[in-house]
Amino acid sequence: MKKLLKRSIVATAIAAVSMTMMTTAVQAESSLTVVSWGGSYSKSQMRAYHEPWTAKTGTKILHEDKSGTGLAGIRSQVEANNVSWDLVDMLEGNAMIACDEGLIEEINYDEILAPAPDGTPASKDFLGGLNGCFIPQIYYATLFAYNDEMFKGEKPSTIADIFDLEKFPGKRSLEKIPAGNLEWALMADGVAAKDIYDVLSTEEGVTRAFKKLDTIKDSVIWWEAGAQPPQLLSDKEVSIASGYNGRFFGAQVNEKQPFTIIWDGQLAEIDGWVVPKGKLTPELKKYIKFITDTQRLADQSKYISYGPARKSSASLVDKHADTGVDMKPHMPTSPANFTNPIIKNAEWWANNNDDMSERFNAWLSK
């Protein structure tokens, strides 16, 4: 009986292996699996990067909207030695952790990335964040927007206004993570943008931030997916919501929603690409070179209002592809919008996220 069992196990194993080999063989022929955030953001990538590449080479791009759990996904795939993702869109902070853990490939920037049109090497052309594994793609901002129809008289314009429930009534929607909310709470409490992380590094600073959040806690609806805040605003479930500037722009321009963005206290952050361990093939290298060149990064800003992460792309930012709206005033990095930004400290969050999340979750459940 043991023999029979053994034989059947071997047979099953052989069948399973040959099946996976068959599927990988089929995939390897002409497709790349790219993981991103979904919604209008993925659409902008499809139109600016993927479709031109497929037209040029015939390589199919398979899209997965899994970036929300990207780090967990890469970790489990690398640990199981079965990596199915070729390229993953990820935040700088998570990329730092993945890089330290050896889950993603190290990138030789000047070899892999195309130089700027004037010949400036890539490593000098990108706006920060070249930390070894991470290829910056866009500058985006998490910030507040409100529904015009909810405020008849005076409109909110600063971070302090968001915490002022008497002057500006209505529910708020915030993301269900500590990052961002703690910074804004301190800013509303009078801390200058440049001092925020110094204050947060002290126990009293964290307590102060949570105390400030306490003042609006009962009026908050927490969101978890980027598509929720514009929805909540247009449903008038909340009057002010935090969210990604590109999503609010999409609702303003594509759906003609009466939203206004509050640029004060925008939390600026870089998002980009990482390559899971073992996936840096010559084919993928060519693809990366294509989608991160100056023109392609500028092209993406035709579809969504995120700032390209290359200096040389800035002058190429043009009009919105479908509506003809000039994109420059909608970029988080344009001077009129960049007056009082909080530059998100990815390293601080890499170190303190465990601790802050623990406290944040406990605070939420009380």
Add this chain to the structure above:
Amino acid sequence: MANTYSKVGEMTTNDGVPLKISLQRSQRKLKLWAFLLVAPLLIFITISFILPVVSMTMRGVENPQVANILPNVVDALYVWDGVDLPDEAAYEALVIDLTAGRKNKNIGKVASRLNYERSGMRRVISGSSRKAAKLKEGPYKEQMIKINKAWGDVTTWSLIKRESGAFTYSYLVAAVDYKITDQGDIVAKSEEKQIYKSLFGRTLMMSFTITIICILLAYPIAYLLATLPMAKSNLLMILVLLPFWTSLLVRTTTWIVLLQSNGVLNDILVWMNIIDDSGRLQMIYNQTGTIIAMTHILLPFMVLPLYSVMKTIPPSYMRAALSLGANPVVSYVRVYIPMTVTGIGAGSLLVFILSIGYYITPALVGGQSGVLISNMIAYHMQNSLNWGLAGALGFILLVIVMIFYAIFNKVIGIDKMKMG
């Protein structure tokens, strides 16, 4: 005949093999067949259920990072007294391990691991490993302390020594809101960081509430199903089963549409002037929403076992009780209900255990006060990536379920239950 009796008293078959052995042989074949028939199921359950449960539970106590990635440091600290800073040998081992960890790209694992125990350790480890690779020659003690003053702190070293074993209980300790201090004592976490104990309590409380509501709602339905004429009861049965066959997500989002503050129910109440426009009721994204949606989703699990038990109760029993002089209420309470206890038990067990581990519905409609412990486990699996803590929480949940199963078994008796 002589062939079949080789020895007195022992039966054999025609070819002289003792009957007992021959019987065993033929039965062995049958047993083998039977086993082969269930083998796919057995393999499936082992691979898809038992192995994952065991491996997740193991994650709750496994602690390979420090021992595997900092092996030289662990060796050097073996004889360390833990009072003063360790000597030069430990610092040299540290430089060797950090450099190797940087090269093998696994230093981040140990950095993450130690960061769970103390915030800031991620930067201490990964920052030092970047700089340690550039150190040329010893003595290293001074240089390492210069790189990061944490290396001049005895508690950093005692933390590494404490977590150098192959197993740790720190996840289990954290899963019940305790922590291990620098001195190695186990103390309760500060008030503002306590969460899991109250979440376990809330999960049990809400599961209990949902079970009770399910019993109250399902009992009359099941009674109707069992006593109505066939045609009507079939129609009723379809009404019970229809939501059961509908996708869980559809049912949950339907409740959102109905209950949200600009939803159908609130609109009707405002329209009927029962509440005014500013006083709309908050019925979703809180505990109420979770209880309503989960009760609806789990109701068939209570109706079906109750129905199957009630169906077997002959109507003549009730008639007998009535004819013996009991009034309808007494006969119902003293004759009918006791006979349905096994159905109530089976239904309660199903509903209770299912709701203890419920995950998707509370995540969608729970808001902040309606989430359950399983949402926290999912959070640690997908977001915080602290799989050790997720494993420990899952293990505790499993133990709680086992305890309740044992209690049910003791009180009602699993063997008497009818699952439908």
